[in-house]
Amino acid sequence: xxxxxxxxxxxxxxxxxxxxxxxxxxxxxxxxxxxxxxxxxxxxxxxxxxxxxxxxxxxxxxxxxxxxxxxxxxxxxxxxxxxxxxxxxxxxxxxxxxxxxxxxxxxxxxxxxxxxxxxxxxxxxxxxxxxxxxxxxxxxxxxxxxxxxxxxxxxxxxxxxxxxxxxxxxxxxxxxxxxxxxxxxxxxxxxxxxxxxxxxxxxxxxxxxxxxxxxxxxxxxxxxxxxxxxxxxxxxxxxxxxxxxxxxxxxxxxxxxxxxxxxxxxxxxxxxxxxxxxxxxxxxxxxxxxxxxxxxxxxxxxxxxxxxxxxxxxxxxxxxxxxxxxxxxxxxxxxxxxxxxxxxxxxxxxxxxxxxxxxxxxxxxxxxxxxxxxxxxxxxxxxxxxxxxxxxxxxxxxxxxxxxxxxxxxxxxxx
Amino acid sequence: xxxxxxxxxxxxxxxxxxxxxxxxxxxxxxxxxxxxxxxxxxxxxxxxxxxxxxxxxxxxxxxxxxxxxxxxxxxxxxxxxxxxxxxxxxxxxxxxxxxxxxxxxxxxxxxxxxxxxxxxxxxxxxxxxxxxxxxxxxxxxxxxxxxxxxxxxxxxxxxxxxxxxxxxxxxxxxxxxxxxxxxxxxxxxxxxxxxxxxxxxxxxxxxxxxxxxxxxxxxxxxxxxxxxxxxxxxxxxxxxxxxxxxxxxxxxxxxxxxxxxxxxxxxxxxxxxxxxxxxxxxxxxxxxxxxxxxxxxxxxxxxxxx
Numbered sequence: 001x002x003x004x005x006x007x008x009x010x011x012x013x014x015x016x017x018x019x020x021x022x023x024x025x026x027x028x029x030x031x032x033x034x035x036x037x038x039x040x041x042x043x044x045x046x047x048x049x050x051x052x053x054x055x056x057x058x059x060x061x062x063x064x065x066x067x068x069x070x071x072x073x074x075x076x077x078x079x080x081x082x083x084x085x086x087x088x089x090x091x092x093x094x095x096x097x098x099x100x101x102x103x104x105x106x107x108x109x110x111x112x113x114x115x116x117x118x119x120x121x122x123x124x125x126x127x128x129x130x131x132x133x134x135x136x137x138x139x140x141x142x143x144x145x146x147x148x149x150x151x152x153x154x155x156x157x158x159x160x161x162x163x164x165x166x167x168x169x170x171x172x173x174x175x176x177x178x179x180x181x182x183x184x185x186x187x188x189x190x191x192x193x194x195x196x197x198x199x200x201x202x203x204x205x206x207x208x209x210x211x212x213x214x215x216x217x218x219x220x221x222x223x224x225x226x227x228x229x230x231x232x233x234x235x236x237x238x239x240x241x242x243x244x245x246x247x248x249x250x251x252x253x254x255x256x257x258x259x260x261x262x263x264x265x266x267x268x269x270x271x272x273x274x275x276x277x278x279x280x281x282x283x284x285x286x287x288x289x290x291x292x293x294x295x296x297x298x299x300x301x302x303x304x305x306x307x308x309x310x311x312x313x314x315x316x317x318x319x320x321x322x323x324x325x326x327x328x329x330x331x332x333x334x335x336x337x338x339x340x341x342x343x344x345x346x347x348x349x350x351x352x353x354x355x356x357x358x359x360x361x362x363x364x365x366x367x368x369x370x371x372x373x374x375x376x377x378x379x380x381x382x383x384x385x386x387x388x389x390x391x392x393x394x395x396x397x398x399x400x401x402x403x404x405x406x407x408x409x410x411x412x413x414x415x
Numbered sequence: 416x417x418x419x420x421x422x423x424x425x426x427x428x429x430x431x432x433x434x435x436x437x438x439x440x441x442x443x444x445x446x447x448x449x450x451x452x453x454x455x456x457x458x459x460x461x462x463x464x465x466x467x468x469x470x471x472x473x474x475x476x477x478x479x480x481x482x483x484x485x486x487x488x489x490x491x492x493x494x495x496x497x498x499x500x501x502x503x504x505x506x507x508x509x510x511x512x513x514x515x516x517x518x519x520x521x522x523x524x525x526x527x528x529x530x531x532x533x534x535x536x537x538x539x540x541x542x543x544x545x546x547x548x549x550x551x552x553x554x555x556x557x558x559x560x561x562x563x564x565x566x567x568x569x570x571x572x573x574x575x576x577x578x579x580x581x582x583x584x585x586x587x588x589x590x591x592x593x594x595x596x597x598x599x600x601x602x603x604x605x606x607x608x609x610x611x612x613x614x615x616x617x618x619x620x621x622x623x624x625x626x627x628x629x630x631x632x633x634x635x636x637x638x639x640x641x642x643x644x645x646x647x648x649x650x651x652x653x654x655x656x657x658x659x660x661x662x663x664x665x666x667x668x669x670x671x672x673x674x675x676x677x678x679x680x681x682x683x684x685x686x687x688x689x690x691x692x693x694x695x696x697x698x699x700x701x702x703x704x705x706x707x708x709x710x711x712x713x714x715x716x717x718x719x720x721x
Contacts, residue, residue, distance in 0.1 A: 063658070063681075066678075066679055066681065066684075066685075067674075067678035067679055067680070070684075070685055071678070085682075087682075088684070089682060089684065179571075180571065180661070180662065181656075181661065182661075183661050184681070235549065236548055237547075237549065237568035237571065238571070239568045239572055240546065240547065240548055240568030240569065240571030240572075241547075241549060241568070241571070245550070248549075249549065367682070368682065372682040372683070375683070375686075376478055377680075377682055377683035379682040379683070380680060380681055380682065380683050383659060384661070384664070387662065387663070391571075391663075393573060393662070393663060394663075406478070409478065
C-alpha cells in the first residue's frame with residue numbers, strides 16, 4: 001500500500017468518521033436516460049471528494065418507477081436514495097414513513113420556498129427531498145425548415161396557426177410531431193404546455209385548488225378547444241404514433257415543430273442534424289402577459305429505513321450544493337437547477353428556454369398539487385381527455401365536464 | 416399375507432415437492448389476496464376488516480363499476496375473438512398437418528409454433544413496428560397490392576385497437592391449439608380410419624364425421640385453457656398500449672385494470688385493497704367459467720375408448 005493512499009484513507013476516515021467507512025449508496029430513479037451522466041460525471045465528482053462512499057445509480061423505466069418503488073419500499077429492498085416525483089406521490093411516501101425528514105439538512109438553505117414547495121408537507125413544516133431541477137414547456141422548431149419556408153417565429157396564437165398552415169401547404173414537413181398513443185404527451189406537452197396562457201398560470205391553478213374556478217370554465221376548456229384544432233397538423237396516423245416516434249420524426253427532420261418539454265434538449269442535440277430553436281407557448285394577442293409551465297420535476301430524498309442514513313445525508317448535502325447544480329444543469333441541459341445560486345449554462349437552446357423566466361409568469365402543472373389525491377385521479381383523467389380531444393372523439397366541453405365531475409366527486413372545495 | 420395395509424410413504428414423498436411449491440407459490444398468495452380484498456386501510460398506516468365493502472365499491476360506485484364492466488366487456492370480446500379465430504384456425508392447421516401427403520410438415524409445424532415461445536415484449540414491440548403508420552411495413556405492403564386505402568392506424572383507433580391486439584395474440588398463440596389437436600388427431604387409431612374408408616367415408620366428410628367427434632374433448636380443453644389465459648391476460652396490452660390501455664380505455668382488460676389499481680399509475684397511488692378486490696373478482700369469474708365447463712360440458716362429452 002502506497003503512502004499517499006494510506007494518508008488519503010486515513011484523512012478520509014478522520015474526516016468522515018468511522019461510521020462511513022466503505023459505504024455503498026444506491027439511488028432509485030426513473031431517469032434511465034441519465035445513466036451515463038451519473039456514471040461518468042456526477043458520481044465520480046462526488047466520489048473524488050468522499051472516497052469512502054460509493055454511489056450506484058440504479059434506474060428503472062419511467063412508466064414503472066412509481067409501482068416498482070412502492071413495491072420495493074414495502075418489501076424493504078429499496079435503495080438508500082430515492083428520486084422524488086413532485087407533490088403527492090412523494091408526500092405519501094413521507095407520510096408512510098418511507099422518506100426521512102430533511103428539513104434540517106444544511107443544503108436546504110440553498111433553495112427558495114417555491115423550489116421546495118413540491119416536496120413539503122401541506123403546512124410547509126417538513127421538507128423531505130432536496131430539489132434538483134425543473135423543466136419548462138414550450139415548442140422546439142426546426143430552424144432550417146422555418147428559414148426555408150420563410151416563417152417567422154410565432155408570438156401569438158394566430159401567427160402560430162398561420163405558420164402551421166404554411167408548413168402544411170408546402171407539404172415538405174409534417175407541421176407538428178405529436179401522437180396520442182401514449183396519452184401523456186397530449187396532457188403534458190400539449191394541454192399543460194399551452195394551458196397556462198389561458199388559465200393565467202398560478203392565478204387559475206390556485207383558484208382551482210380553492211374551488212373558485214371549475215374545469216368547465218372558459219380558461220380550462222379553451223386550451224382543449226385549441227388542442228382540437230391541432231389534429232389537422234399532426235402526421236398521418238398520429239393516433240398510433242408513440243412518444244419515441246414523435247421524437248424521431250422531429251430529429252430526422254421530417255417534422256417542423258415539436259411541442260416539447262425542456263428535458264428533450266440533450267437528446268435532440270445529439271440526434272438532430274439541423275439548427276433548432278425554441279419559442280414559448282404563443283399568447284392570445286400581441287403584448288399579452290405570457291405564462292409558462294416551469295415545473296418542479298425532480299428531487300432526491302432519503303429512504304428512512306436505509307442503514308446508511310449518515311452517508312445518505314452527506315450525499316444529499318452535495319446534491320444541494322452549487323457544485324452539483326452546475327454539473328447537473330450542464331450535463332443535462334433542459335433540467336434547470338432550482339438552486340438559488342445562478343448557474344451558467346452553455347447550451348443555446350437551454351438558454352432560450354430559461355430566458356422565458358425573465359419575461360413570463362411561471363407556474364407548475366395544474367394537476368400535480370393536491371388535485372390528484374383522489375380517485376378518479378385528475379392527472380390520469382387529463383391524459384385520457386387530452387388524447388380524446390385531439391383525436392376528436394370527445395368535444396372540449398364534454399372533456400371539461402367529465403373532468404369537473406370526476407374532481408367534484410371527491411374534492412371538497414369543488415363540490 | 417399381512418392383514419394391515421402398508422403405509423405407502425413413497426407417495427407422500429413423491430408428491431411433497433410439487434405440493435410444497437404449489438402451496439407456497441399459488442395457494443397461499445391466492446388466499447392472501449382474497450383475505451386482503453376484505454380489508455382496507457384504517458387511515459393510520461394499518462388495515463382493518465371491512466367485509467364486502469371493497470366489492471360494493473367496485474360494483475356499486477359508478478366510477479369503479481364503469482371501469483370494471485368496460486374491462487370485463489373488452490375481456491369478453493378478447494375471448495370471443497380467440498374462440499372464433501384462434502381455435503378454428505388451430506384445428507384447421509392441425510387437420511392439414513396430419514394429412515400424410517403434406518410435404519415439409521415438420522417445417523410448418525415449427526414455424527407456426529415459434530411465436531408461442533417468444534416473449535410478449537418482443538411480440539408487442541414487433542407488431543407495433545409492423546403496424547406503425549410511420550415506420551411500419553403494413554402501409555407499404557397494402558400499397559403494393561393497391562389496398563393502401565384500407566390502412567388506418569389500427570392500434571390508435573378505438574374501434575379497432577382491441578380486435579387488432581386480439582388478433583396479434585391469436586397469431587402468437589395459434590400454435591398451442593394446433594399442437595394439442597395435432598396430437599389428438601395422431602392418436603386416432605388407424606383401424607377407425609380404415610373402417611371409415613371401407614364404409615366410403617373419405618376426405619372432408621371423414622374429418623367432420625369421424626375425426627372431429629373424436630377430438631372434441633381436446634377442443635374442450637383448449638377452450639377452457641383459452642378462457643383462463645384470456646381472462647388472466649395483461650402483458651400484451653400493457654406492452655402495446657401501456658397501463659392506461661388507450662385509446663380511451665378501449666383496450667382495457669381486467670389485467671390492466673388490476674395493475675393500474677393495485678400498483679398505481681403516474682400520480683395515482685396504488686391501492687392494494689381495491690386491487691385485491693379486482694383480483695378476487697377475476698378469480699371468481701374464472702372459477703365460474705371453469706365450473707360451467709367442468710360440470711356443464713365436460714361431463715356430457717362422449718368419450719370413445721379404443
